[in-house]
Amino acid sequence: MNRYPYRARRRTLLGGAGAAAALGMTAACGDDGPAGTADDPIELSFEWWGNDDRAEITRQAVDLFEEKNEGITVTTNFADFPDYWQTMTTRMAGQDLPDVFQMDYSRLLQFGGNGMLLPLDGLVDTSDFIEGFLDTGYVNGELVAVPVAGNTLGLVYRADWFEAAGVTLEPGYTWADYQKAMREVTENLAEDGKWGGGDFAGQYHFMELWLRQAGGSFYTEDGTALNFDKAQLVEWWSMNQDLAADGVVPDIGTTSQWEEGGLVLDALGSEIGWDNFMPWFAPAVAENGGTLALAAPPSQDPNNIGLYLKPSMQFVVGANTEHPDESAKLIDFLLTDPEAIAILGTNRGVPATNVGRDNVEVDEVSQQVLDYEASVEQYLASPPPPPPAATGSIEQKFAEVYEQVLFEELSAEDGADTFFTEAETLLASEQ
Amino acid sequence: MSASPSTAAEPESGTAGEPGAPPDRGARGAAKRRSPGIRGGERLAGYTFMIPWLIGTAVLTVGPMAWSLYLSFTDYHLIRGGDWIGFANYTAMFDDPMFARAVRVTIIYVVLAVPVKLVASLAVAMLLSQKRRGMGFYRAAFYMPSLIAMSVGIALIWKALFSNDGVQDSIMSSFGWDGGGFLGNPSVSILMLVILAVWSFGAPMVIFLAGLMQVPQELYEAADVDGAGKWKKFVHITLPMLSPVIFFNVLMETVGAFQVFGPAYIIGGEAGSPAWSTLFYTVRIYTLAFTDFRMGYASAYAWLLVVAVGIVTLIMFRAAKQLVFYAAEDK
Numbered sequence: 001m002n003r004y005p006y007r008a009r010r011r012t013l014l015g016g017a018g019a020a021a022a023l024g025m026t027a028a029c030g031d032d033g034p035a036g037t038a039d040d041p042i043e044l045s046f047e048w049w050g051n052d053d054r055a056e057i058t059r060q061a062v063d064l065f066e067e068k069n070e071g072i073t074v075t076t077n078f079a080d081f082p083d084y085w086q087t088m089t090t091r092m093a094g095q096d097l098p099d100v101f102q103m104d105y106s107r108l109l110q111f112g113g114n115g116m117l118l119p120l121d122g123l124v125d126t127s128d129f130i131e132g133f134l135d136t137g138y139v140n141g142e143l144v145a146v147p148v149a150g151n152t153l154g155l156v157y158r159a160d161w162f163e164a165a166g167v168t169l170e171p172g173y174t175w176a177d178y179q180k181a182m183r184e185v186t187e188n189l190a191e192d193g194k195w196g197g198g199d200f201a202g203q204y205h206f207m208e209l210w211l212r213q214a215g216g217s218f219y220t221e222d223g224t225a226l227n228f229d230k231a232q233l234v235e236w237w238s239m240n241q242d243l244a245a246d247g248v249v250p251d252i253g254t255t256s257q258w259e260e261g262g263l264v265l266d267a268l269g270s271e272i273g274w275d276n277f278m279p280w281f282a283p284a285v286a287e288n289g290g291t292l293a294l295a296a297p298p299s300q301d302p303n304n305i306g307l308y309l310k311p312s313m314q315f316v317v318g319a320n321t322e323h324p325d326e327s328a329k330l331i332d333f334l335l336t337d338p339e340a341i342a343i344l345g346t347n348r349g350v351p352a353t354n355v356g357r358d359n360v361e362v363d364e365v366s367q368q369v370l371d372y373e374a375s376v377e378q379y380l381a382s383p384p385p386p387p388p389a390a391t392g393s394i395e396q397k398f399a400e401v402y403e404q405v406l407f408e409e410l411s412a413e414d415g416a417d418t419f420f421t422e423a424e425t426l427l428a429s430e431q
Numbered sequence: 432m433s434a435s436p437s438t439a440a441e442p443e444s445g446t447a448g449e450p451g452a453p454p455d456r457g458a459r460g461a462a463k464r465r466s467p468g469i470r471g472g473e474r475l476a477g478y479t480f481m482i483p484w485l486i487g488t489a490v491l492t493v494g495p496m497a498w499s500l501y502l503s504f505t506d507y508h509l510i511r512g513g514d515w516i517g518f519a520n521y522t523a524m525f526d527d528p529m530f531a532r533a534v535r536v537t538i539i540y541v542v543l544a545v546p547v548k549l550v551a552s553l554a555v556a557m558l559l560s561q562k563r564r565g566m567g568f569y570r571a572a573f574y575m576p577s578l579i580a581m582s583v584g585i586a587l588i589w590k591a592l593f594s595n596d597g598v599q600d601s602i603m604s605s606f607g608w609d610g611g612g613f614l615g616n617p618s619v620s621i622l623m624l625v626i627l628a629v630w631s632f633g634a635p636m637v638i639f640l641a642g643l644m645q646v647p648q649e650l651y652e653a654a655d656v657d658g659a660g661k662w663k664k665f666v667h668i669t670l671p672m673l674s675p676v677i678f679f680n681v682l683m684e685t686v687g688a689f690q691v692f693g694p695a696y697i698i699g700g701e702a703g704s705p706a707w708s709t710l711f712y713t714v715r716i717y718t719l720a721f722t723d724f725r726m727g728y729a730s731a732y733a734w735l736l737v738v739a740v741g742i743v744t745l746i747m748f749r750a751a752k753q754l755v756f757y758a759a760e761d762k
Contacts, residue, residue, distance in 0.1 A: 086701065090721045093509045114510040253615040256705045257595050393723045400702045407617050407706040418528045425523075429508060429725050 041073045042323050044330060048076075048102035048313075049084035051280075054347050061340045065333045072326050085392060092116050097318030099327045103145050105136060105310050109223070110389040110430075112139035118317040119144055123328040128336055128353045136311050136383055146331060147311035149276060149349025152380065153209055154372055156263060156278060157270035158285065159293040161185050161196070169295050172302030175210070175239070178270075183248045185269045197270040198262050199240045199249045202402040204395050206272055206297075207236050212306030212381070213299050223388035224431065226423055230416040237405055237412045244406070252406035266290070272297050275369050276312045276349035282365040292365075294372045296379070307376055308383040312349040390426040397422045499730040507727035509720070520731035530732070532707050533715040540621055540711065541688040544628040549680055552632035556639035557669075570640070577633025585627070586697035590614055593623045617708035620699070624709065627694055635680040642676030643669070671756045678755045682747055689740050692717070712736060 046062065048054070055078050062074045077098075079087065085107065091097055097116060111117050119142045120126075126134060126146065137145040155169070155178070162168070165188035167181045178197075185196025200206050208218040211228055220227045243249045250267065262268030264284040275294060285292050299305040315334070317327045334340055338359040341351060346366040350373075351357055362370065388394075397419060405415040503520055507513035524530045559570050579585050592598045593613040600612040610616050613623045650668045659667070670677075692713040695703075701718045703710025712732070720729035 082700075086722065089724070093721060093724070116510070253611055253705070254595070257612065257615040390723070396702065396722070400704075400707065403702070403704065403706045409617065409706050421526065421528060425527075426723060429506065429723065429728075 037071045041071050042326055044072060044074045044100060044323060044326055045098040046074050046076050046100045046330060047084075047088075047098045048078050049081045050078050050102075050347075051080070054078070057343055057345065057347055061334060061343045062330075064337075064339060064343065065330060068333075069326075069329065072329075074330065089392070095320050097320060099321040099323060100315060100317055100330050102148070103314040103316040105314070106387050106391045106395060108136075108145055108314070109139060109386045110392055111316070112142075112144040112386075113389050116319050117144040118319045118321060118324055118327075120146060120317065120328065120331075123317075123324060125332050125336065128355055130352055130354060130357070132309065133311065133352045136386070137314060139386065145311075145314035145316045146335065147314050147352040148335065149312045149346075149352050150309045150373075151274045151276035151312035151349055152307050152309050152373060152376065153205065153272060153297050154275040154376075155270060155295045155297050156273055156275075156281060157197075157293055157295065158263070159291045161189060161269040161290070162293075164188060165196070171296060173298055174300065175298045178298040179240070179243055179248075182243065182270065183246070186248045189269070193267055195248065195250050195262075195268055197249060198255065198268050199244060199252075199406070200272050201237050201240050202399045202406075203272075204398040207233075207398075208384075209272075209297060209306045210236060210300065212384075213301050213304055215304070217384055219384070219388055221385065223385060224427060226420070226427075230413070230420060233416040233419065234412045237402055237415060252403060256403070263292075274312065275372055276346075278369050279346055279363075279365050292368075294368055296372075296376050303379075304381070305376065305379045306381070307379055308381050309373075310383060311352070388427060389430040390423075393426050394423050397426070500734060502727050503730035503734050505727040506725075507730070509724035509726045513727050516727070520728050521735070523728065524731070524735070529707070529710065529715060532703075533710050533712045536621065536703070536708065536710050537689060537712040540624060540628075540691065541685060543621070544625045545681065545684045545688050547625065548629045548632050548684060549635060549677070551629050552636040552680075553639050553673075553677075555632070556636045556643060559636075560640055560643040570637075574633035574637060577631040580627060580631030581693050583693075583697055586694045589623055589627055589694070590698055593620075614698075615705055617706040620705055620708045623698060624691070624695055628688070628691070635684060638676055638680055639673070642673050646672040674755045675757055678747070678751045682744065685743060685747070686740055689736065689743075 048058065050058075055076075058078075059076060062076055066073055078084070084102075085104075088097070088101070088107075089110075092111060092114070095116075097111075103111065103117075117139070120137075121143045124146055126143070129147065133147045133150060134143065137143050137147060139145075157169075162181070162185055165185045167184050169177070169181060173181075182196035186194075189196065204218065211218055211232070217227045219225070240249060244251060250262070255262070258265060258267075261271065261281065263271055263281045266285070266288040278292060278294060282292050296305055296307070315331045317324060317331070321327050334344065335351065335353050336355050338355065341356050341359040342361065344360075346360060346362065346369075350362070350366055350370055351360055360366075401410070401415050401419040401422070404410040404418070405412050410418060502513075504515060504517060505513040506516050506519070555573055559566060559573065594600070595612040595615055597612050597614070600608075603610075610619060613619050646669060650672070651664055654664050654668060690713055691711060695709055695711040696714050696717065699705075699709030699711075699714065701714065701722060703714055713736075716729050716732045716736075719725045719732060
């Protein structure tokens with residue numbers, strides 16, 4: 001009988017015990033350390049988010065690195081984006097981060113601002129990066145991340161479906177134009193399980209774009225508060241109400257069960273998204289007999305489409321690494337070794353280094369991305385400051401609360417109240 | 432030790448008859464008083480043997496508990512530390528929309544899962560208490576799910592079973608259901624977890640089974656003589672005789688249900704999808720602590736759960752005084 005109190009306590013202690021266990025992990029250390037020879041190699045860990053395709057070519061590049069650097073072995077690991085960040089944040093708590101890992105701009109401050117990333121100045125070769133790319137790797141004046149590739153937002157759409165519906169998106173088209181286009185494509189398809197596009201209001205990046213187009217921003221300059229009011233959020237979240245009611249976009253009960261993106265599933269005709277996702281979508285779409293095209297996202301103001309060039313992903317070194325030099329060597333190798341670049345291709349985006357651009361084989365899809373980026377170059381504005389440390393959590397809450405609105409658990413107004421409460425608490429907790 | 436010479440001498444002294452007996456008894460009594468438990472040296476040995484357990488309890492249970500109680504009065508950030516803020520964490524919960532949701536989801540789960548699971552396990556236990564051929568196999572078969580129910584694999588299978596066009600959707604659709612898979616429908620998604628709990632009724636079933644075996648057969652025989660039917664025997668013999676076991680299971684399952692985490696976390700994720708409908712209290716604690724890094728606030732959440740479960744347990748013990756029948760007390 002006296003088993004329950006014991007069980008009750010043990011479970012509720014998860015929090016505290018986890019912290020204690022995490023501290024214990026940091027104490028784990030071995031002998032005098034490896035010598036870095038073939039018999040006693042230095043072991044690096046390297047982790048990233050991505051899929052099987054990325055895993056395969058990354059493993060090939062890492063094998064080549066091990067071949068060229070006797071005495072270093074690299075263990076690799078990967079997960080999809082949400083799982084990756086769930087484990088990384090937990091491991092950050094335990095100071096158990098990998099030696100080298102992939103970083104996202106929205107998480108940079110959360111890790112870098114808490115001293116979890118090793119300063120890379122003088123460690124990693126920074127001489128070859130294309131101008132402007134390094135700017136987004138600084139936290140508190142220190143370089144803690146180097147860009148792998150750049151990306152920016154765009155509208156990825158099924159050229160074949162749009163053509164069949166006779167819909168064209170002229171440069172400078174508005175959000176309302178885009179909604180009209182989705183409606184026409186959906187109606188023209190007239191097929192169960194296929195839509196002209198999806199509900200885009202659940203992603204905070206897209207609302208940021210929308211705010212930037214009107215000269216605003218998502219966070220205040222110092223990153224301590226939201227820089228918009230509840231009325232704006234309600235307006236943004238109400239934008240697709242009619243479309244959802246008319247079945248122009250799939251309902252939340254359907255999309256919440258999708259394990260993959262709507263474009264890959266042959267279900268959606270368009271999606272606002274990062275342009276470097278094109279190479280991910282293209283093979284699946286081609287398999288379904290479709291063709292993909294890339295256009296600038298809808299805008300409020302044709303002269304200010306709110307775009308900026310963001311690092312699609314960055315490489316960082318965990319502050320607790322025992323092998324900073326070897327870790328830097330791996331990063332250098334992946335970004336500047338011509339053979340490695342040839343293997344990795346454009347899977348992570350078009351490389352951010354000159355030697356990368358010279359040696360990468362640009363296929364048709366990547367060329368589309370490059371052409372697109374060139375076409376919007378004149379509209380690219382300077383990036384906002386790195387988003388606050390709580391951004392990762394705020395991004396999730398943004399999607400979760402909008403889900404409440406879509407399921408009609410909350411009205412858009414109550415949802416805005418809820419989101420503001422959560423976001424303000426999270427921002428305050430990081431001050 | 433001192434007793435053994437005297438017992439060894441007994442055969443010879445036995446011829447002396449009764450007079451030899453009292454000192455002998457006295458010697459035995461003295462030996463009892465000096466039994467291992469009360470000797471200083473052996474007491475020390477006992478505690479020595481307990482040291483591993485004591486260390487484990489102090490380091491892994493009592494210490495972290497005290498620490499988390501302290502943290503619950505701070506705004507402790509997992510990386511940056513924090514300061515004492517008194518009861519602010521506890522009062523903040525009243526303005527926390529996700530707290531209310533997590534409490535609601537958890538209570539709905541407890542209220543649905545515990546009774547259904549217990550009724551099902553009692554029913555199956557009664558079937559399995561019969562003497563039939565191959566009963567050992569059936570008992571093992573019904574117990575089996577509880578061994579794997581909390582695993583990641585089963586949670587993933589559950590997701591597949593209850594997705595759109597999954598097994599549940601196809602079966603129910605043929606009866607006119609148009610709500611799709613439970614996985615995408617927030618008004619019924621919690622049923623997935625209730626069904627998972629019911630499916631894994633092995634532990635209470637085995638306890639019920641043991642309890643049923645203990646009920647004296649002569650009570651049923653007497654009832655048969657009086658012409659009682661099956662239902663009467665169940666209500667007037669089985670239930671009262673089983674009531675201590677029922678109480679044990681109710682308590683056990685209730686406390687366990689408040690703390691369900693693994694399957695909920697895998698099926699609904701941190702977001703308790705769809706639409707926070709599987710946002711269990713423990714999932715919320717996990718997200719607060721390890722995603723949002725708000726360890727202080729998460730600790731306050733955890734301690735509130737300790738208090739709540741404690742109160743529920745207390746109420747149950749009070750109620751048990753009225754409802755539970757202990758056969759031994761009547762003797």
